[in-house]
Amino acid sequence: MLNDSFFYHDGFLHCDALDLRILAEHTGTPVYVYSASRIRANLCRLQNAFAPLDAVLHYSIKANGNLALLRLISQAGIDMDAVSGGEIYRARRAGVAPQRILFAGVGKTSAEIRYALDEKVEWFNVESADELCLLNTLACTASYTPSVVLRLNPGIEAQTHRHIATGHARAKFGMPAPIIAELLVHRADYPHVRIAGLHLHIGSQLGDVQETVQAVQLAQALLAPYPDIYTLDIGGGFPVAYTTDDEYPAPDAFAKALFPLLKGWQIFVEPGRSVVADAGVLLVSVLYHKEQGGQRFVIVDGSMTDLIRPALYEAVHPVVPLHKTELNLRDAMVVGPVCESTDVLNRSCLLPDLSASDYLAVMGAGAYGMVMASNYNMRPRAPEVLVENNTWRVIRRRETWDDVLRCEEDEV
Numbered sequence: 583m584l585n586d587s588f589f590y591h592d593g594f595l596h597c598d599a600l601d602l603r604i605l606a607e608h609t610g611t612p613v614y615v616y617s618a619s620r621i622r623a624n625l626c627r628l629q630n631a632f633a634p635l636d637a638v639l640h641y642s643i644k645a646n647g648n649l650a651l652l653r654l655i656s657q658a659g660i661d662m663d664a665v666s667g668g669e670i671y672r673a674r675r676a677g678v679a680p681q682r683i684l685f686a687g688v689g690k691t692s693a694e695i696r697y698a699l700d701e702k703v704e705w706f707n708v709e710s711a712d713e714l715c716l717l718n719t720l721a722c723t724a725s726y727t728p729s730v731v732l733r734l735n736p737g738i739e740a741q742t743h744r745h746i747a748t749g750h751a752r753a754k755f756g757m758p759a760p761i762i763a764e765l766l767v768h769r770a771d772y773p774h775v776r777i778a779g780l781h782l783h784i785g786s787q788l789g790d791v792q793e794t795v796q797a798v799q800l801a802q803a804l805l806a807p808y809p810d811i812y813t814l815d816i817g818g819g820f821p822v823a824y825t826t827d828d829e830y831p832a833p834d835a836f837a838k839a840l841f842p843l844l845k846g847w848q849i850f851v852e853p854g855r856s857v858v859a860d861a862g863v864l865l866v867s868v869l870y871h872k873e874q875g876g877q878r879f880v881i882v883d884g885s886m887t888d889l890i891r892p893a894l895y896e897a898v899h900p901v902v903p904l905h906k907t908e909l910n911l912r913d914a915m916v917v918g919p920v921c922e923s924t925d926v927l928n929r930s931c932l933l934p935d936l937s938a939s940d941y942l943a944v945m946g947a948g949a950y951g952m953v954m955a956s957n958y959n960m961r962p963r964a965p966e967v968l969v970e971n972n973t974w975r976v977i978r979r980r981e982t983w984d985d986v987l988r989c990e991e992d993e994v
Contacts, residue, residue: 583824583860583900583945587620595904595943599972602865603904606941609976611867612884612964614952616646618654619971620861621948625658628820628853631834634841635849640684642818642854643669645949646862650968650977652676655857663852667694670703680704684815684850686733686781688755692716699724705850707781707815709733709756711765714772721774730772731781731815731850734762734804736797756782762804766811779848780805783817786855791831791839794819798843815850816840822859824946825898855949862948864889864964865904866927868940869919878914880936885918886925887961889944889951893924901928904941910934916942920959952978957986 584590587598595602597617605615628639640663641655647669653676656662662673665687673683685698686707695717698706708714708730721728735756757765762780769777780801784793798816805811821830833856866884873879891897901916911932918925927944936942955963962981967974 584902585620585860586623587617587861588863588943588945590906593906595902595906597863597969597974600969600974602863602943603941605967605969605974606865606867606904609965609967610980611865611941612882612888613865613980614862614888614947614964614966615865615974616648616651616858616862616948616966616968616977618968621651621654621858622658624857624861625655625660628833628851628856629659631832631837632849632851635837635844635847637837637849637851640815640850640852641857642852643672644953645854646858646951646953647672648952648966648977649676650966651858652678654968656682663854667691667697670694670698670701674701684731684852686852692720695720699728702726704729706730706775707733711757711761714765714775718772718774724774727774727776729778729813730775731779731813732762732765732777733757733781733783734759734797734801736782736784736800759800759804766804766808777811779811779813779815781815781817781850783815783819783852786819787821787830788819788836789821789830791835794836795839795843798840802843812846813848813850814844815852816844818852818854818856820853820856822855822946822949824859825900857949859946859949862946862951864944864947864951866942866944868936868938868942870938871914871936878912880914880916880933880942882916882918882927882942884927884944884964885920885959885961886922886927887918887920887956887958888964889927889947890954890956891950892926892928893922894954899928899947900945901931901933902943902945903934903936904943907934916944920961957981960986962986 640661642663656678661682663684664670680702681704683703684705685703688709733756782797820833866882870881886893914933916928965980966978968977
């Protein structure tokens, strides 16, 4: 996943104008590194793609919620999609106005809804009839009327990994068309909210534009009797090519296919992965290497506690050395120190002969990396660094053992 921001120069991997060896030596490893320029370029590409639809983009905070990145993205004119009260809190701490936040999520608690109403969050994505009743009840004492998009489950089995397909009939997300139709017929029963449209999101890493087109057509059919309801949130799911073998449609392919259907509608879009995935890498250090059972193992200091996607989604993240060489390239399994057989960062990659303390980069780690990290095995979470041209700054410091125990310190 080399690109304009992560490339080899004079034989060494750079992030923009910065030699990543310099950063790794200063911060230690494992460490997450993000390119500000790549994030801005990805945002620009998405904005240009959906400009003909005059769409409002809501960045999906769950992809990577670092405050510095949220500020960078917000300053580019992008609104926010939050799936918990905590993510709303993050967005507000990053300076995002409540009118620019959409509150999604299949299991909002009463406390989270009250917090969102207290903050005057403008938009709610509602995923069940029960949730709509609760929101309407709680909103009766609010000082404003929140806008609602009802999440449609279109019953479409997106061609993606089973763990990130969300629009099929057996998924927990959204409501089937008959329930949506019933709620629209009786929308007057919910006077404290404004039902303004429908939301749909059929999955991530979407490989077929026509599946999204089909979902949009179903949503429009449901809204046909209600000309005063003209908002459609088409979700996100725009795919990212993690390896050279990946072939996916670009965001503008989705926009072009949808334009004939959506001209004149108020459109929301929720990109996440496509904003930050290829803008980040995880730098790790080699600890040991060994061969057994016909398998070459490269053991590094990064693990599934830092990047769980390979274990959780069978995701493939290319692993490359910071010092490029074509000599003695051999297949290797890159594994971490956690006591689990699933602690594998890459099951098969070509790597040269390596020594202890050599650096490797796990590519495409900007989305669903640090945000899903854990302290399993009592491992402090890694720091995060933001690169701007040839300068860098720590935007989240490395945790310590004391940090990990802080919430338990009364018991120590």
